[in-house]
Structure formats: C-alpha cells, structure tokens
Amino acid sequence: MIDRFQNWLPRMVLAPSFFLVLIFVYGFILYTGYLSMTDSKMLPSYNWVGFANYEKLFRLRHWNTAITNLAIFGILYIGISSAIGLLLAILLDQKIRAEGFIRPIYLYPMALSFIVTGTAWKWFLDPGIGLENTMHQWGWASFHFNWIKDRNYAIYTVVIAAVWQSSGFVMAMFLAGLRGVDNEIIKAAQIDGATGFRIYRKIIIPMMRPVFLSAFVVLAHLAIKAYDLVVALTGGGPGRATELPATFMYSYTFTRNQMGVGASSAIIMLIMIFSIIVPYVYSELRAGGKR
Amino acid sequence: MSGATQDNALKGSGATRIIIYTVLILFMIFYLLPLYVMLTNSLKPLEEIRGGDMLALPKNWTIEPWRAAWSYAQIGVQPTGLKPYFINSIFMVVPAVLISTSLGALNGYVLTKWSFRGSDLVFGLLLLACFIPFQIVLIPMARILGILGLAGTTSGLVLVHTIYGLGFTTLFFRNYYAAFPTELVRAAQIDGAGFFQIFWRILAPSSAPIAVVTIIWQFTNVWNDFLFGVSFADFDSIPMTVALNNLVNSSTGVKEYNVHFAGAILAALPTLIVYIVSGRYFVRGLMAGAVKG
Structure with a gap:
C-alpha cells in the first residue's frame, strides 16, 4: 500500500505543473489560434471566418511596417551584439589585469528593465535636451543627431538601446566559450608558426560555432518578443515608424478592438519563435542524451 | 566563468x-x-x-x-509617487519567486530521480513553454483571470508569473539534480526513506547554489516584467515598471526629467543591488537559461 503510494507520489508532485502548463500554455495557444479564425472584435466571438484575419493581416500596412522593422531590428541587433560581444570577449581574454572590474560593468545593463533602458536612452537621444544639445553647448554647433524624431531612422535608435542592453551578455557567453578552448590546440598552432589574430581568425573563432548558435537563438527570440523597449523608447513612433509585431499585437487586440487580427499576429509571432527554438531545443536535448 | x-x-x-x-x-x-x-x-x-x-x-x-x-509625483491621475507601486511589485515578486522556485525544485527532483514513462514529455512541454511569446496567452489569460475573480489583482499577477516561470525554474533544478549522484537516493530508499524525506534530507541541503541562481533569475524577470503588468494590473496592483512608464509618458505640462531619472533608478535599484551583491550567480543563471548544460 505504502509502496504504491510512493510510486504515485512523484507523478502527483509533477501533476500541478503539468496541468498548469498544459492549460495556460498549450490550451491558451489553441484558444488564441481558434480566435484568430473568428471575427472577434472587442470581445471573443465564435463566428468562424477561416483564414480571413490572416489575409487581412498581411494586407495591413501597419503589419508590413512591423515585419520590415523586425527584420531591420533583428538583423542589426543580432549582428552588432554578436560582433561587440565577440570583440570584447577576445580583448578581455588577453590577460587583462582589471578583468574582474571591467566585466561586471559590461554586463550590468542586462539586470535592468527595458523600461529603464528606454527611459534613459529616450532622453539621451532627444535632440532638444540630450546628446545633440550637449554637443551644441560644448560649441559643436553643426552636430546633428535626431534619429529618434525621424521616421526613417527611429528604428535604429531601438537597435542602439537594445545593443547597449544585451551585448555585455553576449560577451559573457563568448568569454565562457573562449575559456573552454583547449590550450593544446593553440600551442600546436603556435608551434606551426601561427600568431596573434591569425590564431583567432583561423582556429578559435571557428571553434565558437556553438556559442554563435546559442547567442543567435537567445537574441532572435528576444528580438521577436521585443515590446517594453519600444514602448518606453519611442512609443512605437514617430507615427507608427517603430512598430514591431509585439506592439502591433497589443494595439490591435486591446486598443483597436480587432481581436481576431491581434490573435492572428500572435500566432505568426509564435510560428517565428518556434521555427528557431524547436530545432535548437531538439538538437540540444539529443546532444544531451548522447553525452 | x-x-x-x-x-x-x-x-x-x-x-x-x-x-x-x-x-x-x-x-x-x-x-x-x-x-x-x-x-x-x-x-x-x-x-x-x-x-x-x-x-x-x-x-x-x-x-x-x-x-x-x-x-x-503625479502618476496617472494620482499624485502618489512611485512608493505604492514599489510595494505592489514587492507583494507580486516575493510570492511569485518563492512558489515557482519551490515547484521548480520538486519538478527537477522528480524528473531526474523519479522519472517515469512520459516524464520526458512533461519536461519537453515545460521547456518549450519557456520561449513562447507572451502575446499568445494575453487574450485567454485576461478572460481566465476575470472568471477566477483575479482580474486586476496582485494575486492574479502572482499566478501569471508563477506559471510562466515554471519552465525555467524546472530547467535549472533538473540540470543541477541530473549531476547529483543517484546512488545516494537509491541507498536512502533502501534504508526506508520516503520521497519527501529524501528530498529534504539529501537533495535540499546541497541545493543552495542552484536555488540562488533560480531565485535571482526569477526575481529579475518578474521585477522587470512590463507586458503582464500593463495587461492585467489595476490601480492597486500596478507594478513598478508600469508606474515608471506612466510617470515618464503621462506627465502633462512640464516634463520633469530629473524626477523621471530618479524614478528610473528607483525602479532599477532592486535588480541592480541583486546584481552587484551576487553578480556571479546572476551570470550563471543567464548562461543556464541560454545554454542547456
């Protein structure tokens, strides 16, 4: 009797989490998927309309702006963060005396809320009061930097703030990777006459492939989810120039009362994230099983 | 590192x-x-x-x-300053972190030491849940919170953060306990120790490092959350991040930049302090979240 109870206990302990996730994650995904096929406006409705919302979504100018912005933002954010992260990791790996002091400074922005980051950069980039104004005060009268107010350039200010927040974290990932490189390989290369940056370019950086992959997955999924930063930095503006899928979903669902379209945009976001995450998690789990 | x-x-x-x-x-x-x-x-x-x-x-x-x-300072329509929202955030963060961490520890224990047919599937489902864009759950969650009578309450936010934190807390503890010698668990079992006894006497005492990592990770995520706060909170449950955004964007008339900055630092202070005090664990959590070990 006791034994049978002990047998069931582990399942009973795991059960609440299992059911919570089953309902609140997977059930909710199905429900949102269902709503995306209905004519829901302010409230959910159960009138089936098939793929009409998706057709409408891809005809909407706002959605196209959001997708274009996501592409620009995603590519630059991932590319620049990885480049800075790798550069700083390599430089920090040169027996830097003050490494223990420098590293935390590179990394602290990751502890901040995107709302805080947005508040700081919004002001810093504001031409009337921030950098531009300060440069004018210092006598550089022709200095001009008003991207945050310019429809065509505002999305790049989101990139700047996001890179500021995450590049230190990418640095930490690469640094951990560099510290894991086998010394013998480098010694062998040195004996063969390879030196300095050649060793990095030809041997060490190619060995960082798993770190590049992890960094890509983490940054890509952050980029697709990006919401708070845009809200705090530009509020989606000027106009709707910095709209991203996450802000689009929110405004269509909760302020424009187009719940069906909002739900379909959420489904597209899910598909984007899962097409990156699922293969990654799958390969990681398989590799973990083999180890 | x-x-x-x-x-x-x-x-x-x-x-x-x-x-x-x-x-x-x-x-x-x-x-x-x-x-x-x-x-x-x-x-x-x-x-x-x-x-x-x-x-x-x-x-x-x-x-x-x-x-x-x-x-x-004027926040929304109330001249209350950020203090009440800071307190809201505390009341939201503490239970959400403690509950999700405890559940994560038990889940990790079951998944590594008492695995059963189908437990890998459960882990897969929990793991995948870490990465969903939360936009996908906003609409049904708003309705469920309404049905449960938790709409606009701190308890509602605690529930939301607990559920969507479970994936990561379970992942952290599972990876940690996977390296814990299973022979010790089996030996205790032969000596007649039960499921919870083994957890308390054998695993819990050596779980401090991963518990710290998990608590810091959850604390940072829940404290810094904006989306759930702005979607589900009402006046007496609005968290700090949402209040800060209201302060910065809603002030009519003169923009009091100095007040905004003070507010932003106040909102950042708890996570910054955690980071300064225990940066090592903070980094470990970030890495564990990124690279499954």
Whole structure:
C-alpha cells in the first residue's frame, strides 16, 4: 500500500505543473489560434471566418511596417551584439589585469528593465535636451543627431538601446566559450608558426560555432518578443515608424478592438519563435542524451 | 566563468596593449554613460537640465527629484509617487519567486530521480513553454483571470508569473539534480526513506547554489516584467515598471526629467543591488537559461 503510494507520489508532485502548463500554455495557444479564425472584435466571438484575419493581416500596412522593422531590428541587433560581444570577449581574454572590474560593468545593463533602458536612452537621444544639445553647448554647433524624431531612422535608435542592453551578455557567453578552448590546440598552432589574430581568425573563432548558435537563438527570440523597449523608447513612433509585431499585437487586440487580427499576429509571432527554438531545443536535448 | 586566464593571449607589443585597453575603456564609458547621466541629472534642478550640459555635475545639488519620484509625483491621475507601486511589485515578486522556485525544485527532483514513462514529455512541454511569446496567452489569460475573480489583482499577477516561470525554474533544478549522484537516493530508499524525506534530507541541503541562481533569475524577470503588468494590473496592483512608464509618458505640462531619472533608478535599484551583491550567480543563471548544460 505504502509502496504504491510512493510510486504515485512523484507523478502527483509533477501533476500541478503539468496541468498548469498544459492549460495556460498549450490550451491558451489553441484558444488564441481558434480566435484568430473568428471575427472577434472587442470581445471573443465564435463566428468562424477561416483564414480571413490572416489575409487581412498581411494586407495591413501597419503589419508590413512591423515585419520590415523586425527584420531591420533583428538583423542589426543580432549582428552588432554578436560582433561587440565577440570583440570584447577576445580583448578581455588577453590577460587583462582589471578583468574582474571591467566585466561586471559590461554586463550590468542586462539586470535592468527595458523600461529603464528606454527611459534613459529616450532622453539621451532627444535632440532638444540630450546628446545633440550637449554637443551644441560644448560649441559643436553643426552636430546633428535626431534619429529618434525621424521616421526613417527611429528604428535604429531601438537597435542602439537594445545593443547597449544585451551585448555585455553576449560577451559573457563568448568569454565562457573562449575559456573552454583547449590550450593544446593553440600551442600546436603556435608551434606551426601561427600568431596573434591569425590564431583567432583561423582556429578559435571557428571553434565558437556553438556559442554563435546559442547567442543567435537567445537574441532572435528576444528580438521577436521585443515590446517594453519600444514602448518606453519611442512609443512605437514617430507615427507608427517603430512598430514591431509585439506592439502591433497589443494595439490591435486591446486598443483597436480587432481581436481576431491581434490573435492572428500572435500566432505568426509564435510560428517565428518556434521555427528557431524547436530545432535548437531538439538538437540540444539529443546532444544531451548522447553525452 | 571561473576558468583561469588562458594562454591564447595575443603576444603583442606595448602598442597592441594600449589599443586593447583603449577599446576596453571606451566600451566601459559606453555602458556606464546612461547610468551616469541619469544619476547626475536626477540630482539637478530642472532649469539646470534644460540649460544644457547633460554630462556636467550638478551646480546646485538637490534630492528633491528623488523625494518627488518616491512620494508625490503625479502618476496617472494620482499624485502618489512611485512608493505604492514599489510595494505592489514587492507583494507580486516575493510570492511569485518563492512558489515557482519551490515547484521548480520538486519538478527537477522528480524528473531526474523519479522519472517515469512520459516524464520526458512533461519536461519537453515545460521547456518549450519557456520561449513562447507572451502575446499568445494575453487574450485567454485576461478572460481566465476575470472568471477566477483575479482580474486586476496582485494575486492574479502572482499566478501569471508563477506559471510562466515554471519552465525555467524546472530547467535549472533538473540540470543541477541530473549531476547529483543517484546512488545516494537509491541507498536512502533502501534504508526506508520516503520521497519527501529524501528530498529534504539529501537533495535540499546541497541545493543552495542552484536555488540562488533560480531565485535571482526569477526575481529579475518578474521585477522587470512590463507586458503582464500593463495587461492585467489595476490601480492597486500596478507594478513598478508600469508606474515608471506612466510617470515618464503621462506627465502633462512640464516634463520633469530629473524626477523621471530618479524614478528610473528607483525602479532599477532592486535588480541592480541583486546584481552587484551576487553578480556571479546572476551570470550563471543567464548562461543556464541560454545554454542547456
């Protein structure tokens, strides 16, 4: 009797989490998927309309702006963060005396809320009061930097703030990777006459492939989810120039009362994230099983 | 990030070293500048900020912006300052972190030491749930919270954060317990120890490092959350991040930048302190979240 109870206990302990996730994650995904096929406006409705919302979504100018912005933002954010992260990791790996002091400074922005980051950069980039104004005060009268107010350039200010927040974290990932490189390989290369940056370019950086992959997955999924930063930095503006899928979903669902379209945009976001995450998690789990 | 410095250092001349240090210092300035600007300008009177140089130290030091941000600045329609929202955040974060961490520990224990047919599937479902875009759950969650009578309450937010934190907390503990010798568990079982006894007597005492990592991770995520707060909170449950955004964006008339900065630092302070006090664990959590070990 006791034994049978002990047998069931582990399942009973795991059960609440299992059911919570089953309902609140997977059930909710199905429900949102269902709503995306209905004519829901302010409230959910159960009138089936098939793929009409998706057709409408891809005809909407706002959605196209959001997708274009996501592409620009995603590519630059991932590319620049990885480049800075790798550069700083390599430089920090040169027996830097003050490494223990420098590293935390590179990394602290990751502890901040995107709302805080947005508040700081919004002001810093504001031409009337921030950098531009300060440069004018210092006598550089022709200095001009008003991207945050310019429809065509505002999305790049989101990139700047996001890179500021995450590049230190990418640095930490690469640094951990560099510290894991086998010394013998480098010694062998040195004996063969390879030196300095050649060793990095030809041997060490190619060995960082798993770190590049992890960094890509983490940054890509952050980029697709990006919401708070845009809200705090530009509020989606000027106009709707910095709209991203996450802000689009929110405004269509909760302020424009187009719940069906909002739900379909959420489904597209899910598909984007899962097409990156699922293969990654799958390969990681398989590799973990083999180890 | 414990490893000793390696031997792959570039063998360079003095000039190379100077370039390396220059780049490192320039990036330090890049990362510190926004914090420096916020801090110095939060201690200036407003005229001084409008007058110009954002990098200059205050001429007339004042802590009035901090007092305003904390206790009487206009947020939404109420001149309450950020204090009530800070308290809301505390009441939201503490239970959400404790519950999700405890459940994560038990889940990790079951998944590694008592795995059963189908437990891998459960783990897969929990793991995948870590990465969903939360936009996908906003609509049904709003309805369920309404049905449960939790709409606009702190308890509702605790529930939301607990559920969507479970994936990561389980992942952390599972990876940690996977390295824990299963023979010890089996031996205790033979001695007649039960499921919870084994957990308390054998695993729990050596779980401190991973518990710290998990608590810091959850604390940072829940404290910094904006989306759930802005979607599901009402006046007496609005968390700090949402209140800060309201403070910065809703102030009618004069924009009190110095008050905004003081508010932003107040909102950042808890996670910053955690980071400064236990940065090592913070980094470990980030890495564990990124690279499944």
